[in-house]
Structures are given as C-alpha cells and as structure tokens.
Amino acid sequence: MIISESVLEELLKAFPQVRPQIYFKSSLTALSHAMEDQVLAGVDRPLVIASFQRERFYRQEAHRYLRIAERTDQVYVLAAPETDFVDRQDYETIAFQPADALSQEWHLVVLGAHYASCLICRERQQPDPPANIQDLHIDQSRRFEGIWTFDRQTVYEAANLLLKRIQIYRPDLAAKTELMLAQIKTDATCGFNQVDPGPFAERLVTYLQAGQYKLAKAYRSIAEKERKERLINSITAAVRRSLNPNEILQVAVQELGKVLGAGRCLIYRCKSTDETATLEYEFLGSCGYAASSPAKRQPPSFDTHSLVGQSWSLRANPLFQEVVQKQEPVYVEDTHVDERLRETQSTLTQNGQIRSWLMVPVLNQNQLLGIVELHYCSTPHKLERSELEMVEAIATQIGVALIQAEAYANLEDLNQQLAALDRTRSNLIAITGHELRTPLSTIQVCLESLASEPDMSPDLRQVMLNSALTDSDRMRKLIQDFLTLSRLESGRIEWRLEPLPLEECVDLALSSLQAHKYDTPLPKVTTQLPSELPLVQVDGEWLVEVISKLLDNACKFTDSTGQITIEAQRTGGKMLEVIVADTGRGIESNRLETVFDRFYQEEGALRRTTGGTGLGLAICRQIIAGWGGRIWAESGGKDQGTQVHFTIPIVQSSLSDKKPATSRRRKTR
Template identity: 75%
Template sequence: MIISDSVLDALLKARPQARPQMYFKSSMTALSHAMEDQVLAGDDHPLVIASFQRERFYRQEAHRYLRIAERTDQVYVLAAPETDFANQSEHYETIAFKPTDGLSKEWHLVVLGKQYASCLICKERELPDLRTDTPELHVDQARRFEGIWTFDRSVVCKSAELLLHRIAYYRPELAAKINPVLERIETEPQSGINQVDPAPFAERLVTYLQAGQYKLAKAYRAIAEKERKERLVNSITAAVRRSLDPNEILKIAAQELGQVLGAGRCLIYRCKAADTIATLEHEFLNAVCAAPIPSLAGRPWTLQGNPLFEQVVQEQEPVYIQDTQADDRLSVIKDGELTIQALAQDWRIHSWLMVPVLHQNQLLGMVELHFCDPTPHELDRHELEMIEAIATQIGVALIQAEAFENLEDLNQQLEALDRTRSNLIAITGHELRTPLSTIQVCLESLASEPDMSPDLRQVMLNSALTDGERMRKLIQDFLTLSRLESGRIEWKVEPLPLWECVDLALSSLQARRSANPIPQIITQLSTELPLVQVDGEWLVEVLSKLLDNACKFTDAKGRITIQAQRLGTDKLEVTVSDTGRGIEANRLETVFDRFYQEEGALRRTTGGTGLGLAICRQIITNWGGQIWAESGGKDCGSQFHFTVPIVPLEEKQSMSTRRKRNT
C-alpha cells in the first residue's frame, strides 16, 4: 500500500498556529546543514529523522549521516530508491518508500534532543519546466518548497511523531526501537526553554550566501562571455554582409578577435593542408603589452615541419600549447633547421593556439593566437568556443567570397558567350551571305545570258569558285574548332623534325596565294634543333594559319621570319614574326578569342573568319604548350610564339639504337 498523505498537511492540521513559508532549495540545504552541524557539535543523543525524497539527494549527504550516527543511535533516513537504497539497519536505519509515495514530494529533517529541538518540514511546489542557456545556472537551484522551520518544541514533537508512525508503517520490525521514543515524546513536556546555539545556523547561512553570490558572479561572467562572443560573431557577420572581399573580412576578424581576447598577436591566413608556406597578410598586434611585439605581417610563415600545423591538419581540431618552452613537440629538429621552439622564442610566443578554418572537412585557413606575456596563458573554455565560432564564420565568408568570384567568372564567360553569339551572327551574315550573293548572281548570269562571251563567262565562273572556296574554308574552320573544343581529335603524335613541317606549311601558303604577292619569308632554323613530339598534320595547320595571318597584315614589301630555339630540357619555342601592322598592347590576348576581328566583323579590309588563332591555341594547348603574341604597338610588327614538346632523351636513345640495328 502506498501512503499519499502529506506530512506537512498533517502537521498544519494538528498545529494550526504554525505558518508555512516559502524556501528555495539553497535555503533548505543551508538550514539542514546547520541543524546537522548542531548535532555534530553537541554531546546529546538526539532523535534525527531525515527524508530526502530521492536516493540521489541522500547520496550527497550520506557521509554526514555516518558521522551523526556516531553521536546517536536514533537516526532514521527515508528516500525513494533509485539504485541500491533499501531497508537496512547497518550504521543507522534506512527506510525505502515507493517513488509514488507522498514523501517523494517532501523534504523533512527533525532533530529532537533533551536540551534543544528543531525541525524542517517542507513540501515541494510544482513549477513549469525551467530552461536556461547558461549552464552555470543549474535548474536545481530554482526549486521551491513550502513549509515550516521552527525551534518550537511542540511542533518538533508532533513532526517526529508523524514521521515515526510513517517509519513504523514501512518497517514494522523496528517497533521495539520506535515505541519507546514515541512514549517519551507523548509524556515529556511540550514547552520550555529550547537551548539552541545560533552559531552553526548563522555560519552556515553566511556560507551559503557567499556561495550564492559566487554562483551569481559566475553566471554574470558566463553571460558577459556569451555577450562578447555574440558581439564578435555579429561583427564578423556584418563584415561578411558589407563586403565579399575575403581580405577585408580576414582583416576585420583578426583585429576584433585579437582585441577581445587580449592576445599579443592574432594571425589569420589562408592555407591548405598540403601547403608548405603561408604568407601572413592579416595581423593584429597588442599595443598595450609591456614590451613591443615584433610584427610578422608580410613574412612567409613555414607550415611544413610545424608539429602544431601537422596536428591540426590530421585531427581537424584546435591545438593549444600553454608553454612553448616546455613542450617537447616543439623542440624536434628536422633537417638541421631551427626548431619551432626556438622560433617561438624569437617571436615571443609563450602560449600558442591554432584553430583551423574548415569547410566540409577541407582546410581553408588558420587562426593563430600568440600570447606573449612571460607567464603562460590559461585558455578558458569560453574563449576556445568563441574562437571556433569565429573560425566557422570565417570559413563561411571565404566560401561565399569564392562563390562570388566564381559567379563573376561565370558572368564573364556568359558575356564572352554573348559576344561570341553576336560575332557568330555577324560572321554568318557577312561571310556566308556575301559569297552566296556573288555565287547566285554569277550563276543567274550564266543561266540567263547564253550569248555571254567566253572571257566574261570565265570571270563569272572564277568569282563563283572563289566565293565557294571562301564558304568552304569558313565551314571547315567552324568544324575544326568544334572538334578541338569537344576533344574529338585523335592525335597521331610522333617524333618529327621542325623544318619538315615548316616546309610543308610554306608550300601550302605559296599554293594558296600564288595569284597574289606575299612578303619575303625568311626561315632561320638551326640544324641542331631536337625533334618535336607532335602530330605533324596539326603542327603544319598551326604554322599555316600563323603564316596566313602574318601575310594578311603585312605589306608585300615586308618581311616574315620563322625562328626556333630550345626552351629548357623538354620544349621548343617557335616564333613567327612580321613587320606588318602590329597589335595594340590591350589586344595581345584578345586576338586569340573566337571570331575576333581587328576591324570588326562587318568593317574590315582583310578576309578571314577570326577563328584561325583560336584554332592554333586549342591545338597547342592540347599538347601541353603555350601560345602568345608580342608587339611594339601599331605599325611595329608582331611576333607569335608557341611551344611544343621535344622528344625525350630516353626515346632519342631508343631511336638511335633502332637505327643502328636497321643499319
């Protein structure tokens, strides 16, 4: 059977003159300890009854009741069991009641001796669910109780009587021990002077008051730390919203973080896990330090061989060294270089914190805090949490900045595509419509004028054929560029002499321009040049287009020169220069764009589709080479350079061996 009656309600019914008051848990604890201290300080053998609601509350005070049991054999402890609490009679009597019993809502302590008596009879009030974001403000401290704390002997005796009857109900085997106590309570006087020493109560209350003040101050500090963290995070967030420039964001973050934490030096830099060196661009130096702190701004910061950086990369967690001169990890010498410990001493780093800036487990940068005071810095948990929060914000900012840069690149590509579309329309409209019109006129004339003279008929046919070839060349260039950009070319790479490809390109040029005078072409190729490792057909295509381009913009009295020289151990640089019209400095890169025309698509004195140089770049790039233009400006001629790979030394030796065998 479960007893749901309240001891407090029964006491108030029996002693209506008693007036209940409200108590917080901290006050209840202080009063209980004061009453227990009174027992421990005296030489009496009082009756002590304590009801703890739950076993976990009892466990916190079990050691005290072992000491109290040494003073008296009349000690009774009640609690609802949660683990191993049970009815026992070892050091003192323990009484286990059901968690649904009325005692589980109450907290009682009764001390009844010959010279003094006191009791604390309280019932917990139900409160709504308490939640708090500050971990120091424990919910347990907000619990409230309604009850009676008194030295009135009659009230104490009645409380003892009610609890002893409850104990006898739960443990009837204790009747022989309880009944004499009940008889003594009923027969002894219920009034008289209660000789209670107030000192333990005053001391205990002062102690708990001080402890409460300490907890309150600690809570205020936690709130201040939280406010500081939120302010710093907000400042970084505001910087992100104001600008998508990563340099400005990192600069603000370094200043704010260094000032708030009082570090001697704060560094924030971008780096990746595989980097060996980082450039320190953003630094905060504390100006209020006793001695000036040397600046690291603009210096290369070694990452390879730094055990802190390596640990951060491996664990992706912050690493903190409280005393750099006492940490063995920093004293390891690698390849005879200066130890990190010596480096820290040179730059006055006494305590060192490294926090990674991560995004999806990828290292984007690093936040470093150097504490330069002579005494090691005690890093607080709140400080570390704040720095990690800032590092997260910095990571978001860097990703946003990178996304914005990519967006700008995409916009530029879209603009380039739009220009390409416009040029394509212009080219199509001009380069296709004009020759088609000529062909149509010529064919109509031939069809409608049967009496046309043979000479005029031949002129008409030649015009139609010329414009037909012009259209064929335009379509061929379209298809060639499309195949190159889509990667559908099957390269037939083989060792070839450069002069052979140059001769083929010159022969093709002379055949195409036999009817028109061309500039003087000078070939300056050394016989010692190594073989090139290319597709010969496509190299002839590149040379032909570069020579065509040079002839197009060079007067017949000008000069075109073909040169080549070895570039390093694996490349050959070929140069096609002319004395023609030249290129302005701001167009040296643009000339390689698709459909680029110096005079515009519809207003130019030279023919062509504007695809030739774009095709050359695609071919050379597919071989791992580069192509670029140089010019002194207008009417100063131009030089087109490109690089091609040469035959590796091993393959040369293999070719030489094969020749000897064949011989």
C-alpha cells in the same frame, strides 16, 4: 497505504497564525545541514525525523545519518523506495508509497531536551524546464513552500504528526513511537530552547560562500560564452558581408587577437606539403597578456615586432609537422624548455619573440587549408580550455569562409565561361548568317543565271562560273576552319613531330600565300632568319598552317604599300621564337588578348571590310599550345602595326646546332 493529506497543511491548521515562506532547494539543503550539524555538535539525545521524498535523495545524505545515529537512538528516516530502501540496525527507515503526499514534501524535525527546530515544506509544482537546461541547475532551483522555526510548540506538533504517520506506515514501531509521543505530550509545556548559533552560522556561511563561488563561476562561464559568441558573430558577419577571403581573414585575426590578449596572432593559408608560407594577416598586441587572466599579467619587457611579409618556415617547424600529422591543435606553454623546439629555438622562437605558442589547423574534409597561430611573448601563458575551444571554433569558421570564397570564385569563372559561350553562340549565328548565307546567295544567283539564260555570252558565263567557284571555296575554308578548331579543342589531333628547319616551313607558307588570290596587290613580305638556327621539333604540316594564317591575317590588314617581316630568334632555353610583324592597322592594347578568342572580329561580323571567320588566330593558339609553346600579340596601337610572336620547341641535340644552313638567307617576295 497512501495518505493524501499534507503534513504542512495539517500543521498550518493547528497554527493558523503561522505564515509559510518560499525556499529554494539550495536553501533547504543549507538549513537541513545546519540543523544536522547542531545535533552532531550537541550532547543530548534528541528525536530526529527526516523525510527525503525519494530514496535517491536520501542516499546522498546516508553517511550523515550514520553519524547522527551514533548520538541518539531516536532517528527516523522516511522515503519512497526505488531500489534498496530497507530496514537498518542503526536507525529506523520507513517507506511510503510514491503516490503518497510525503513524496512532494521535505521535512526535518529535531527535538531535544534543550533544543528544538523543524523544517516542514512542500514542493511547489513548476512548469517543465527547457530541454537545454542542465538537470543540476533545475534541481537547485526547485521551489518549496513551508515553515522553518525554533518554536517548541510548533516543533512538538510537527513531531506528533510525523510519528503518527510512522505508526501507520510501520505498525511494528508502535510501542517505540508511543513512548516518544507520551514524552512529547509531557514536555510540550515545560521545555525551553538553548540554541547554539555556532553550527548554524558556520554552515550557512559555508553555503553562502559556496553559492557565491558557484555564482562567480557561472558568471565567468557566461562571460566566456558571450566573448566566444561575440567573436564568432563578428567572423560570421564578415563572412556574410563579404566573400572576399582577404577581408574575412583580416577581421578574424584582429578580433581573435584582441579577445585572447595574445602578443601576436597569425592566420595564413598553406598546404600540408608547403615548405614555407608568406605571412599576410597579423594582429600585434602590446606584450601578449591573457585577457581572461588579469592576475597573471606581467609588466611588458618589449614590444612585439611584426612578421608581415616574411616567409614563415613550415618544413623546419616541428610543431607544424605535428599539426599535419595529428590534424589537431598543438600548444607549447614554454618554448624555452620544450624539447621539440630545442634545435629550431634560435630561428623560430627567438626571432619571433615567442614564449608560448599555439597552432590550430584550418581543415576541410581532412585537407589542410591554413593555420591559426597565437604567440604569447613576454611570459609563459597557461592556455585555458575555453580559449582553445574558441580558437578551434574560429578556425572552423575560417575554413568555411575559405571554401565559400573558393566556391564563389569558381562560380564567377563558370559565369565568365557561360558568358563567353553566349558570345560564341551569338558570333557563330552572325558568322553563319554572313559567311555562309552570302556566298550561298551568290552561288545561287550565278547558277540561276546560267540555267535561265542559254544565250549568255561566253565571257559573262565565265564570270558567273568564277564567282560561284570563288564563293564555294570561301565556304569550304569556313567549314574546314570549324572542323579544324573542333578537332584541336577536343584533343583528337595526333601530332607527327619531327626535326625540321624553320626556313622550309616558311617557304611553304609563302608559296601558299602566293597561290591565294587576293583582290588587291600583296604588301612586301621579307624573311629575316639568322644563318644559324636549330632544327625545330614540330609537325611540319601544322606549322605551315600557323605561319600561313598569320601571313594571311597580316596581308588583310596591311596596305599594298606596307611591309610584312618574318623573323626568328633563340630564347636562351628550349624554345625558338618566331615573329610575324606588319606595318598595318594595328591592335588596341585592350584587345591584344581577345584577338585569339574564337570568332573574334575587330570590326564586327556584319560590318567588317576584310573576309575571314575569326577562327584563324584561335586555331594558331591551339596548335602552338599543343607543342608546349605560347603565342601572343604586340602592337603600338591604331595604325602602328602588329607583331605576333609564338614559340616552338627546338631539337635538343648538338647536331641541330651544327647543321649547315646554306639555304638560310634573307628573302624578299
């Protein structure tokens, strides 16, 4: 049977002068326990009626009602059954339907010869809570509207209403409840209250203290979360404000050290295979206090010294090895007694003034990017879970920042490469227009003249033919340079390395220079090769190509009254350095690197006074790099001449140094 009328409503109809109040569930729990304690502390045998809304709420208090049943045989417990709410021998259990009005109410009636109190309440419906609020907090904040009183007349009426409900739910208890109703009716006008405030006061004080403890704990939790959120926000703001990892790590180390009150905080980048790490980012505290535990603070015995710029040992640090192996934080509360640091205590903990030591890895896809360290230097520090979670959260943010910074740097490199490609495309168009169209126009004019003028004199005809041949050779060299550079850059060249004397390659390059036809007389070319030079391990054909192009470049930018010198010297290692120097136009210091770029023309592709494609030095660089050497240029500036240096490997054999060099002499051409 379902009864839809509320007990509270019936009681208020009987006593219209009574005004209900609002109670939270935590308050009702405290009042109910205080009333139950009054029963347990008393000597009479009172009537006790309790309504628990749901069986699961009753199960939390079942042990208390076993104790109450030892004091009196008039105990009635009502609840809406969910699993096993069955009759008991100790006291009476009464089940009602979940749709009954009692399922929304909370009742407790205690009626004795010298003591009476009741708590009659009905739950007020609240809107659904947010999904992120914990159920425990929701349950404690449930609100009830009702009456809590010691007035005997009100208690008698409440007992009368509930006993009549019990008769309806459990007809088999009619005889037992009729006796109690008759007794209530007889005592309704003659009873009195003799309330002992002791159990009430103790219970309510206990609940008040427990509530204050929970509130303080909640405040601490909120403060920890706020501190963590503020720290993470500052790091996130630094990440958003700048993609410079140096700025981000500096902000992170300062904020983390301040919030956690460490004596020292370190953040450094490293890999799992590194032997050492250089310390660049550091926070120093006064003495390593724990900010979250002021009671633990001890007077400082020393100031923490800085480790910035020092080389921090990783391979010899057992804590670092454990972090690498487990990829998890490692904490040592007292380094003086930790077995792992026994052998390295003097070099690490004493020099670093470390008493408590935390190491947290900065990871990305299981790859170690760096380490966050906290040092407490004066006394051992007990690390709290919230502190560790905070450091782990910051390490995660640092890992994201480092990856973003690296990605940004890679993006900048790609942008620079794209810009270089765009410049290459522009230069290629300019060179194609100038270096191909101009000779083609000349060849076309010469051939048209020869075809349309049959009476042309033999001398003029020869001039036309020579012009066409010269420009066709110019086009052939341009196309050959394009193909050569393409093959070198794609790695399709097969080097035929062999031991060769450098002087033979120089002689062949000089012969090629003399065979080339220039419009103006060549400057003086001098070779200054030492008499004892080791053999070089190179591809002779390509070495001649390098020297020829360098000599050709030097001749183009040096007057006929100038001088070009070819020199060579040992570098002291496995390489031989060759220098081609001239006294010509020179190169400005800011262009000493760019002259080796493809299509580079100092005067511009369309207004230069010398011929060429701008590919010669780029080809030389690819050839020298293919042998493991290096090429670079030096110059004092405009009209100060240029020296082009390149290194090539020598033959690693004692015979190369002993080979007679009868042909190695000073030559002038």
